[in-house]
Amino acid sequence: xxxxxxxxxxxxxxxxxxxxxxxxxxxxxxxxxxxxxxxxxxxxxxxxxxxxxxxxxxxxxxxxxxxxxxxxxxx
Amino acid sequence: xxxxxxxxxxxxxxxxxxxxxxxxxxxxxxxxxxxxxxxxxxxxxxxxxxxxxxxxxxxxxxxxxxxxxxxxxxxxxxxxxxxxxxxxxxxxxxxxxxxxxxxxxxxxxxxxxxxxxxxxxxxxxxxxxxxxxxxxxxxxxxxxxxxxxxxxxxxxxxxxxxxxxxxxxxxxxxxxxxxxxxxxxxxxxxxxxxxxxxxxxxxxxxxxxxxxxxxxxxxxxxxxxxxxxxxxxxxxxxxxxxxxxxxxxxxxxxxxxxxxxxxxxxxxxxxxxxxxxxxxxxxxxxxxxxxxxxxxxxxxxxxxxxxxxxxxxxxxxxxxxxxxxxxxxxxxxxxxxxxxxxxxxxxxxxxxxxx
Numbered sequence: 001x002x003x004x005x006x007x008x009x010x011x012x013x014x015x016x017x018x019x020x021x022x023x024x025x026x027x028x029x030x031x032x033x034x035x036x037x038x039x040x041x042x043x044x045x046x047x048x049x050x051x052x053x054x055x056x057x058x059x060x061x062x063x064x065x066x067x068x069x070x071x072x073x074x075x
Numbered sequence: 076x077x078x079x080x081x082x083x084x085x086x087x088x089x090x091x092x093x094x095x096x097x098x099x100x101x102x103x104x105x106x107x108x109x110x111x112x113x114x115x116x117x118x119x120x121x122x123x124x125x126x127x128x129x130x131x132x133x134x135x136x137x138x139x140x141x142x143x144x145x146x147x148x149x150x151x152x153x154x155x156x157x158x159x160x161x162x163x164x165x166x167x168x169x170x171x172x173x174x175x176x177x178x179x180x181x182x183x184x185x186x187x188x189x190x191x192x193x194x195x196x197x198x199x200x201x202x203x204x205x206x207x208x209x210x211x212x213x214x215x216x217x218x219x220x221x222x223x224x225x226x227x228x229x230x231x232x233x234x235x236x237x238x239x240x241x242x243x244x245x246x247x248x249x250x251x252x253x254x255x256x257x258x259x260x261x262x263x264x265x266x267x268x269x270x271x272x273x274x275x276x277x278x279x280x281x282x283x284x285x286x287x288x289x290x291x292x293x294x295x296x297x298x299x300x301x302x303x304x305x306x307x308x309x310x311x312x313x314x315x316x317x318x319x320x321x322x323x324x325x326x327x328x329x330x331x332x333x334x335x336x337x338x339x340x341x342x343x344x345x346x347x348x349x350x351x352x353x354x355x356x357x358x359x360x361x362x363x364x365x366x367x368x369x370x371x372x373x374x375x376x377x378x379x380x381x382x383x384x385x386x387x388x389x390x391x392x393x394x395x396x397x398x399x400x401x402x403x404x405x406x407x408x409x410x411x412x413x414x415x416x417x418x419x420x421x422x423x424x425x426x427x428x429x430x
Contacts, residue, residue, distance in 0.1 A: 010350060012167045012183060013103060014110070018412065040179055040346050044098050044272070047255040057255035066180070066341070066348035070255075 003032045008039070009067070016042040017049055020072075024055070027074045032058065034071045046070055079296040083325045086292055087332020088339070090285050090302070094175045095340040096268070097278025101378045102163040102172055105404040110412060117401075118246055119279035120382065121239040126283025127387035128232045131290055131301070140290045142299055144219035147391040151210040151373045152381075156396040159370025159377060160403015164411055166191070166363025170304040170377035173364070174330055178337030183352035183360040188308075190364025191371075195309035198372035207373055218390045231389045243276060269344035286383060289329070296325045301384045304330060305371040370403075 006023045008016040016037045023033055035046065050057055050072050059071040093099070104116025134140045163169040166187035168176050173191060176184040197203050221228040254272075261270050289301045307326030314322040341347040352360060371377040374396050376385055382400060385393025 010352070012181070012352070012356070013100075014106070014412065018416070038348060038350055040095075040176075040341075041098050041100055041103060043257070045103075051252035051254050054252065060255050061258045062260075062345065064345075064348075066346045066350070068257075 001030050001032065002028075003034060003071075005034045005036075007036045008042075009036055011037070011039060013039045013041040013045060015039075017045045020046060021049070024072070024074060029074055032071055032073045034059075034069060036063075036067065036069050038067045040066065043068055046072075079323075079325050080328050082292040082295070083328025084332040084335065086285065086289050087329040087334075088336030089288075089332075090171075090282070090329075091175045091178060091333035091336025091338075092340040093278060093281045093285065093336075094171065094333075095179065095337040095346075096344070097273040097275065097281070099275070099278050099282060100168060100172050101382065102167070102169045102404065105160070105401045106164060106408045106412075108401065109405040109408050114242075115246055115275055118239070118242045119275040121235070122243060122276055122279040123283040123286065123383055124386045125232075125236050125239045126280060127286040127301070127383065128235060128389065130283070130287030131387060132228050132232055134287070134290060140294050140299075142290075142388065144217070144222070144388060144390045144392075146214040146216055147218040147395075148211040148214040148375065149391070149395065150213040151207065152375065152392050152396050153399050154210070155370045155372070155374025156381065156399040157370070157403040157406075158366050159374055160400040160405075161407040162363045162366025162368075162370055162403075163378065163400075164363070164404050164407035165359050166367055167360060169379070170308070170367055170371060171333065171379050173367075174304065174308075174333040175337035178334045178347075179341040180347050180349045181352075182350060183356055186352075186357050187360040187364035187367070190361045191368040192308045192312045194365045194368025195305050195372050196312045196368075198369060199306065199309045200313060203369075210373065211375075215391070218392050220389045220391060220394070223391070228389050247276070269340070282383075286387065293325045293329075298325045300326070301387075302329065303376070303380045303384070305368070305377050305380060309368075309372070374400075 004023060004027060006019060008019050016039050020035050027033060047057065054075045056073040057070060058073050062068050101120060104120065107113040108117055166173055167183060170191060173184045173187045177188050198207055217223055221231055259266060259270065286302050293300055303326050307330045310322040310324065311327045311330065338347065374381060375392060376396060378400060381393050381396035386397055
């Protein structure tokens with residue numbers, strides 16, 4: 001298992017999700033992607049996409065004002 | 076005057092608060108109907124329209140408010156709504172979205188807002204007001220759908236309610252994977268208001284109720300309309316540059332209230348932060364704002380004025396504008412999100428083949 005980091009701080013929706021999808025494509029099953037983002041609407045769109053795709057969220061929290069981190073394990 | 080300031084600010088603040096907490100983004104909703112085949116936000120909009128429709132026709136019947144549907148300037152509505160639809164994708168939010176995201180500290184939205192207000196003022200009282208006048212000469216005499224068919228508006232309200240209920244229930248019954256939640260850090264009211272995720276349909280019900288509330292509050296100050304964003308945004312700028320108090324009406328305080336409400340919501344939920352876009356995004360946002368101001372002025376409304384309010388008034392303008400606006404967002408989404416990505420994939424494939 002390996003972990004990759006993706007920072008989309010400063011990017012507005014829907015780009016955080018588009019970038020996340022591309023980064024996930026490059027990963028192997030069981031690998032984790034840590035995404036740091038500050039687009040408020042991505043707090044909805046990224047978890048929704050993750051759930052719909054069947055990946056697992058292993059960590060999801062707000063780390064600062066308008067800054068969140070989410071870790072997704074690829075199915 | 077004082078009543079206008081207070082009720083306008085309160086109504087706007089409620090709207091800004093609810094939209095910020097509920098992530099009520101019509102641009103994203105219209106875009107995702109095409110990009111991810113997700114219609115949930117569109118159904119949420121239908122819920123808000125249906126609730127407002129029941130509310131305003133009940134208020135009309137009770138004699139509390141009056142409104143006239145006017146004429147249907149179909150050419151201006153179609154051209155304007157299409158340009159508006161393109162603009163909101165470039166700006167990263169519709170007119171209302173831009174106001175409330177400005178309250179979250181997004182500098183990109185401030186830039187879009189500046190373009191939007193300026194262009195709306197140029198179109199309404201400035202050098203481009205002639206375009207609007209000449210295009211609105213192309214119109215049909217009646218704008219009201221019930222009048223066209225010669226039957227009571229309640230038939231259309233009932234039809235809308237049934238259709239909305241059908242889609243909403245079907246959406247709610249869909250099997251769903253459990254949604255990952257943020258770690259809860261607060262409890263009680265603070266959790267419900269400033270942390271918990273709001274269901275889009277719940278947010279839509281609140282938006283619909285606020286839209287109903289806007290009618291009597293606005294009419295009490297002599298402005299016979301419901302929620303509106305474009306004309307008030309232009310009015311605000313017109314007042315700021317020439318000091319003419321006749322531009323100050325209930326709508327001006329409504330849009331200022333949106334900014335205020337969204338700021339309070341974002342600050343209290345730790346979602347306020349100044350976020351600056353890069354140069355490229357700034358230019359796109361500004362261009363989007365200009366297109367929004369041009370389109371909404373021509374069409375006589377934005378996603379709220381036409382898409383939420385005129386639709387609830389059961390006018391041709393509202394429903395035609397809504398459909399064309401959605402087509403505009405799909406067109407822009409293709410050029411902004413779909414085409415660049417597929418070209419990137421093609422280039423990558425070509426490079427691989429060459430190697």
